[in-house]
Amino acid sequence: MFYYFTIFMAVYALLTLTLALLGTVSKLAAFASKLLIAYMIMCFCAIYGVAASIVLTPFGKNVAITQWTVGRLFRWTLGPALGVQFEVENEDGMWKDRPVVFVGNHQSELDLLILGRIFPQYCSVSAKSSLKHTPFLGWFMQASGAIFIDRANRTSALSAFDNAIKQMKSNGQSAWIFPEGTRSYTTETIMLPFKKGAFHLAVQAQVPIVPVVIQNYSHVLNLKDKTFRPGTIRIKVLEKVETQGLEGTKEDVDRLVEKVRNDMVKELEAMGLGDKKSQ
Template sequence: MSILSYIFKPLAYLSLPFLLLQAAAQASPIARYYARVYLYLSTLGLCSVWGACISIVLSAVGKRFDVNYYVARSFYFLASRTVGIRFQVEGEEHLSTRPAVLVGNHQSMLDIIYLGRIFPKRTSIMAKKELQWSPLLGQYMTLSGAVFVDRGNNAKAVRSLTAAGEVMRSRHTSIWMFPEGTRSMREAPDMLPFKKGAFHLAVQSQLPIVPVVCENYWRLYRQGVFEPGVLKIKVLPPVPTTGCRPEDVPALVNRVREVMLAALREISVPVPGPTVNTPSPPPTGELKTVIDERTPIPAPSTSSPLQRHDSKESVPSSVSSESRGIRREPSENGTETEEDEGMVLVGRPH
């Protein structure tokens, strides 16, 4: 038996499940769904290995903070071809704002592919400190310049946010966060109430917020459905935070959420069939502010940057756990748990 036989025979066996899935996908939508999920996750795994390799090389040549950019573009190059989903981007020039806090809507694990399309250079992610010691993942995140936040207690959390802002300024890097904190995929284009962690970070650091909105892709991807298509991404103009104070954060959260929600509904293609489109309520205790997305958000003044809606929400950061980026919410069994303020990165299929 020749050397080539030893090489190609194992590859043939490894590719057999993929070929069977591809064949079944031609006849069954369910098989097509699982085939594309398999392709998507396989591509993600491949790019994870690729990322671990190039993070070492790029760190050695002084390009440490571009690791996420190259891994993201590599993933989009492969995944867009294997699952057939591509993106049209509007307002891409706003992604060059740096340093900044970038916030995006979070629908499902498929968000990774839209991040792959638009993730800017010199941009990091925020993650809980425990991930820093995870095998392979922790080393990759450290090499790529991830900002780790210690959420052990309120004092450490607020110090971590302050330190994160200082690190971003010194490195001249941006950071990406999902302010919804968890998946929000549904048939009608909508978003969950925002958590305040990203906005506290922006205000404490006096950095602009760059909102990014990906079209609602329920029509292409949901449980049992995974079809090819073209989706839209809209990058909105930066929202300045110069002169804002911690007590202005609730109003800032509402304003950014409203312009993002308006953009989401504008770019999303309606799903065929009857749909009950009920508007989502604003965050508890805050007055919903309706803003026309065509109207620019004025820079706040130094004396009173933003109008407060609820005095209970505007407690100084030295007292309130809300202003420290940590929210305590009741769990299903009635006990209180600490929930991450917008630092969740990706999720599983919804």
């Protein structure tokens, strides 16, 4: 087994290096080489995350800090490897309250790196249930207490939220949810319609919502154009939105969704598109 793994790694490294060299003359080769680098680092960090979960579980710290520590490792490895940097405004808003429900706009797989930059301790990320079976990443997410949501199964989704509420009340555990429900892959300053799960969760738990706006970063990663460039991505943490006193009626939740989404879209538009000079 070790022999075959060594052969695989050698071929993978050679292919990545070859594509990186070809990337000086081919946009597509440069794009492919960075994807291979990203996938390899992601697998390494996920394996580390499974090990960290095993080590931290006896100390009661698995759910509390595993996703945070893996995120930071991801940031300090993948960020420099890809030349991606961040400017974060109001970062204190990620830490000063607990528990809360964080909601952020969802653009592409690169959001994993963004979470690595800003993800706080005592927070669990939510994900669609199909990711549970993804090698490496899915194993890590299961081991570290991620909130898996099966949108096709209402009973299962409600059960996942019930468990999240229990964690919020007993351990002060926050939750991170992408309310768009899927990656937009947009090259414009727009957001998809929001699903209501995150807002129902916040109201039922009577905890604040903290919106996090991520600048459109098609100047860094543009999957439609097959380009992956170094660059800086802006992030802004907005002021929390209280849910205390809301009863969870349809009208309450609808108003909450509308307010949060409008605030986030307004900020996203104000950020504008990233610097296109390098393109």
